[in-house]
Amino acid sequence: MKHDLQVSILKELMRQLDDGKNVDAGIQFRNPTSAYTCKDLAAREWDSFFQNHPQLIGLTGDLPKPGSYFTIDDFGTPVLATRDRDGEFHAFLNACRHRGARVAEGRGDAKRFHCPFHAWTYSARGDLVAIPQEDQFGPIDKSCHGLIELPAEESNGLLWVHPQPDGRLDLKTQLGPLLDEMSTLGFQDLVYVGESVIRKDLNWKLANDTFGETYHFQKLHKNTLGQIFYGDNLAYEEIGRNHRFVFAAKAIDLLRELPEDEWTLRGHANLLYYLFPNIQFNVGRGSVALIKIYPDPDSPGRSLTRVGHYFSEEDIAAAASANAEEMTVTGENVYDGEVRENAILSLEAITEVFDSTIEQEDYVMGEHQQMAAENGLLDHVLFGRNEPALHHYHNTFREALGMPPLEKLVA
C-alpha cells in the first residue's frame, strides 16, 4: 500500500481516537431477519455467488512448488488445484473422466494423480496419461479425456478459480483499484502454515457480519482482541463491491513520537479487506489470515468458515531460532527439517487465539442471532451509523440479486 495512503489512514484513526468518535455513515438501516433464514434467498445466493461467481481459493503459498496440489469442495464444484512442473497454476473438476470418482483428496505433492477407483492416471496439467488394462477396457482417445479444466488465475499471490468451465475471470473489474493495492502487500511470498475449520449454526452472512464493525471490540472481546485493539474507530472505504476496513491497534500510539515518513500501517493498525462475496482477508504485520465463509446449501441456518494462516519466511525463521535457543540446538543447519516444522507448529499455536476468538466469541453471538431470526418474532435488526460495512455488504448482495436496498431507519 502506498505510504501516503497509510499515513492518511493512520491520521484518520488518530483523529477518531483523539475526538472520541467512531466512523459515521450518517445513516441507519433496518435489515430484515429473513435475510438469514429464507430458503429461496439462500438458493439464489448459492447459485449466483458460489456456483457462478469467481472464488478466491487460497494464496500462492498453498501451492508452494511444482507438484503441489490441494482440493476444495466448499462451493459445490469439487476442485483440484495444482501447480505443474513449469510452476503454472491450474484448477480442474476433481472428477475422474472414467466414472467420476475424485482423483485427489486433501493437500500434498504428487507428480501424477491416480484415481483410487480403477487407477486412471492424470498429470498435474490434467492430461489423462494412463488407463490400466486399456486393451480390456477398449479404445479411448486420451487426448479428449483429460480432467475438465476450470478458469484459473494466480494474481499478486492470490489463487482465483471460476466454478464453471466457461466462466470468466475478470479481476480488474472485480477488484478495481484493489488489484494494484494488493500487489504491494507481498502475499506471493507467504508460507501456508495451517487452517481452522469452523462449522456453526449461523447463516453465512451473519458470519460475515461479525467482521463488519469495531463497535463490539471493547464489549464482546474485552479480554481478548480488546486488549490489543482500541475498538470504536474505523477507517473505511468501499471499493466497488469490496471494502477496506482498518482499525487502530493500541500500538498506534507509538507512531505519535515518530516522523510521518517512518509510519507504517502494519503493526500499528489492523488491515481487513472484504472481497465480495465471502472473503475476509486479515493482513497482519508479517502474516495474513484468509477467512473464507460458505453457506450450507441445504440449510440457511448453517455455514462453514475456513481460516487459513500464512506467515512470512522471516516470521518462520524467527520462530525457528527462538525454538532452537529453547532446545539448545547447536550446529550450522538448525533451520531445516524438524526445526522448521516445529517453528510452523509454534506459529500455528499463535493463530489459535485468533481462531478461537472467532469461534467462541463472534460466532456464539451469531448463533444466538440465528436462533432469534428463525423464531420469527424479531422481524428486523438495526445497523447503526458506526456500522457502515454492514450497510455496504447487505446492500451490495441485495443489489447483486436484484433486491431493493435496505430500508432507512427513521428515528
Ligand code: FES
Ligand atoms: S472412476 Fe476413476 S478410474 Fe474409474
Ligand SMILES: [Fe+2]
Ligand atoms: Fe469480533
